[in-house]
Amino acid sequence: MRKLLILVLLLFPLLAQALPGGDLFKKPDFLPVEQAFIFSSERLESGETRLYWQIADGYYLYQKRLKFDGLSAGLLPVLPAGEDHNDEYFGQQQVYRQGLELTIPASASGQVKVGWQGCADAGLCYPPQTQVVDLGKGGATVVNGQSQDQALASTLQERSLGLSLLIFFGLGLLLAFTPCSLPMLPILAGVVVGSGARPRRGFALAGVYVLSMALIYAGLGVVAALLGGNLQSTLQQPWLLGSFAGLFVLLSLPMFGFFELQLPAFVRDRLENAGRQRQGGSLVGAAVLGALSGLLVGPCMTAPLAGALLYIAQSGNALQGGLVLFILGLGIGLPLLLVVTVGNRFLPKPGAWMDLVKGVFGFLLLGTALFMVRPLLAEPLWLALFGALLLILAFSAIAQTRSLKRAAPICAPVGLILGLWGTMMLVGAAGGADDPWQPLKVYSGSRTNSESASNHDAFTTIKDAATLDRELAAASANGQWVLVDYYADWCVSCKIMEKTVFGQSQVIEALNGVRLLRLDVTADNDASRQLLERYKVPGPPTLLWLGPDGSERRSHRITGEVDDRGFLQQWQATREQG
Numbered sequence: 001m002r003k004l005l006i007l008v009l010l011l012f013p014l015l016a017q018a019l020p021g022g023d024l025f026k027k028p029d030f031l032p033v034e035q036a037f038i039f040s041s042e043r044l045e046s047g048e049t050r051l052y053w054q055i056a057d058g059y060y061l062y063q064k065r066l067k068f069d070g071l072s073a074g075l076l077p078v079l080p081a082g083e084d085h086n087d088e089y090f091g092q093q094q095v096y097r098q099g100l101e102l103t104i105p106a107s108a109s110g111q112v113k114v115g116w117q118g119c120a121d122a123g124l125c126y127p128p129q130t131q132v133v134d135l136g137k138g139g140a141t142v143v144n145g146q147s148q149d150q151a152l153a154s155t156l157q158e159r160s161l162g163l164s165l166l167i168f169f170g171l172g173l174l175l176a177f178t179p180c181s182l183p184m185l186p187i188l189a190g191v192v193v194g195s196g197a198r199p200r201r202g203f204a205l206a207g208v209y210v211l212s213m214a215l216i217y218a219g220l221g222v223v224a225a226l227l228g229g230n231l232q233s234t235l236q237q238p239w240l241l242g243s244f245a246g247l248f249v250l251l252s253l254p255m256f257g258f259f260e261l262q263l264p265a266f267v268r269d270r271l272e273n274a275g276r277q278r279q280g281g282s283l284v285g286a287a288v289l290g291a292l293s294g295l296l297v298g299p300c301m302t303a304p305l306a307g308a309l310l311y312i313a314q315s316g317n318a319l320q321g322g323l324v325l326f327i328l329g330l331g332i333g334l335p336l337l338l339v340v341t342v343g344n345r346f347l348p349k350p351g352a353w354m355d356l357v358k359g360v361f362g363f364l365l366l367g368t369a370l371f372m373v374r375p376l377l378a379e380p381l382w383l384a385l386f387g388a389l390l391l392i393l394a395f396s397a398i399a400q401t402r403s404l405k406r407a408a409p410i411c412a413p414v415g416l417i418l419g420l421w422g423t424m425m426l427v428g429a430a431g432g433a434d435d436p437w438q439p440l441k442v443y444s445g446s447r448t449n450s451e452s453a454s455n456h457d458a459f460t461t462i463k464d465a466a467t468l469d470r471e472l473a474a475a476s477a478n479g480q481w482v483l484v485d486y487y488a489d490w491c492v493s494c495k496i497m498e499k500t501v502f503g504q505s506q507v508i509e510a511l512n513g514v515r516l517l518r519l520d521v522t523a524d525n526d527a528s529r530q531l532l533e534r535y536k537v538p539g540p541p542t543l544l545w546l547g548p549d550g551s552e553r554r555s556h557r558i559t560g561e562v563d564d565r566g567f568l569q570q571w572q573a574t575r576e577q578g
Contacts, residue, residue: 031056032536033126034554037118041133047106049135051077051114055098058121060085063094065128067115068104077102109135127551132577161320165327172331205286206337212290214329222322238376241490244292245369251289252369255362294329359400363393375490379434386436387425394419435499458508459485459518464527465534468519472550475515481575482515482546484535488522491540493561504564510571543567545574553577 030036038054055061063082079102082094104112112133119125366389374382397415421439428439435441462468475482485502487494501507521528521540535544535552543558556574558567 030120030122030124031059032554033118033129033551036120036126037061037116037129039114039116039129039131041114041131044103049104049106049108049133051102051104051133053096053100053116055096055100055118057098059118060095060097060121061100061116061118063096065115065117066102067113067130069113069115070110071104071108071112075105075108077104104135111135127549129551130577131555161323164320164324168324168328169331172328172333173335175328176332176335203337205283208283209286209290209293210330210333210337212287213294213333214326216291216294217329217332218322218326222325241372241376245372247292248365248369248372252362252365255358255365359396363389363396374492379495380429380432383425383433383436383439384429387422387429387439390418390422390425394422458511459502459516461518461520462531463520463523465530468517468531468534471515471517472546475546476548476550478515479548480513480515481548482517483511484544484546485516485518486532486537486540486542486544487518487520488540489520490522494541497541497561501562501564501567507564507567510568545571 036056036059040052040054042050042052044050053061063079066079068076080096080100082096085093085095112135113130114133115128115130117126117128367386370382370386370389377385394415394417397411397418400411401415424439425433425436428435428442431442433439433442460471462471472482519531521531532539537544538559541559541561543562545553545556547553553574556570556577558570562570
């Protein structure tokens with residue numbers, strides 16, 4: 001408990017500095033348009049529809065720029081009197097500050113295209129904005145009004161702290177079953193099962209692991225949001241990934257009986273004298289592995305994480321943002337904790353099977369190490385290494401049929417399947433394959449690879465802001481839509497989408513006439529940070545749509561991995577909104 005308190009105290013000063021007035025937080029000169037004017041709508045019990053704009057300090061909306069396409073003259077909302085403002089752009093104007101609330105009569109129905117335009121006192125005028133509001137019988141909703149990360153950020157702003165924490169705890173539970181979080185299971189299982197801990201001790205080990213992971217997760221989120229840096233790029237440095245992978249390989253060796261991982265003798269003796277009644281693994285070790293797991297999961301870009309980071313950046317309330325990320329981390333860790341603690345009760349009594357389980361966890365740790373270094377390796381080489389690991393696992397499974405005859409009906413077939421699949425991976429890798437699910441497709445004579453290469457060439461790769469400005473100016477002059485794809489070599493999801501989305505001919509055909517710009521933020525330098533700051537993007541993969549007027553259709557931003565069907569649906573919805 002004392003060690004846990006020390007860990008909390010170490011993180012507390014960081015959060016304290018992040019509070020308003022701290023050295024870490026510095027507001028930008030101008031807010032993005034969706035933060036300067038936050039629009040929402042709701043259906044009231046009376047049947048009327050309430051429209052509301054939350055206007056940031058130092059910004060204002062023009063009364064004459066409010067539009068309500070789709071409403072007849074008799075159903076237009078009554079505009080309240082504004083304040084006089086001598087505007088350098090439009091002369092004497094009536095404007096609204098702080099907030100604006102309007103009401104659409106209950107008799108209105110269908111869809112209304114609401115438009116507005118505003119400026120900042122400091123001298124920036126934003127382009128006109130629009131949102132489509134559905135006035136159907138089920139209640140008013142904003143049609144494609146906010147992207148997922150925006151919606152979650154708005155939820156945090158509009159809801160109480162208790163409700164926000166509950167929402168993000170539920171999101172954490174869902175994220176626990178994603179491929180991003182699953183690599184943590186063998187790590188945590190190795191801590192509990194590999195140590196031979198009794199139930200109570202196992203629960204304590206797992207609890208410290210999850211708590212440590214959540215604290216690191218929250219701390220990384222707060223630092224990433226307030227520093228405005230590319231946290232993903234920092235965590236994906238080759239030396240750091242290689243170090244983590246090497247550590248997981250080291251942790252796997254005791255599972256195979258190569259040696260027993262222990263603290264130095266003088267430290268171990270003191271700990272034993274302090275608590276001879278304790279059995280099982282080390283709480284300090286569990287805390288360290290939990291922190292490493294937080295670093296492992298941190299780079300995964302998901303809408304809930306992006307929404308929390310967006311909220312922190314918008315509000316500057318880093319303490320509340322840190323609490324939200326902490327609860328999100330607890331939600332991710334809870335299912336893992338239950339699997340390795342409550343699940344142990346259903347296992348048979350200790351015996352030879354425990355060596356088998358430890359071996360399985362050892363292979364899972366090796367697999368985790370391979371996944372960590374995947375961004376650093378050529379895809380065929382990574383596929384070959386994974387195939388070799390499966391072959392070793394297959395031979396080990398078949399060998400277990402001799403020592404554990406009861407496990408033979410399971411181990412033998414599993415070993416044969418893994419051996420066959422590992423062999424196919426090695427053969428496919430020799431031919432340049434990169435898909436673990438279709439390792440032999442490279443020999444089918446398909447033109448997929450050449451098509452993917454040509455599709456990749458359809459994008460213009462950009463590594464600095466000056467080049468981006470030139471491309472955007474050219475697109476604006478030609479009246480083109482622009483797709484901005486944030487990409488990095490270390491981003492595994494980016495490479496997957498390269499094949500599953502932009503490697504599909506129907507996707508490229510649907511993007512005919514669209515200027516395709518790929519912003520390469522692989523390097524951790526000022527140029528990459530400027531590109532990320534340009535549209536307030538936490539990291540790749542992120543896809544942005546810019547209209548012919550040059551403004552982003554923020555509500556259709558795609559954060560995280562998406563398949564070709566979801567991408568095409570989003571593109572169609574973006575075009576329909578205009």
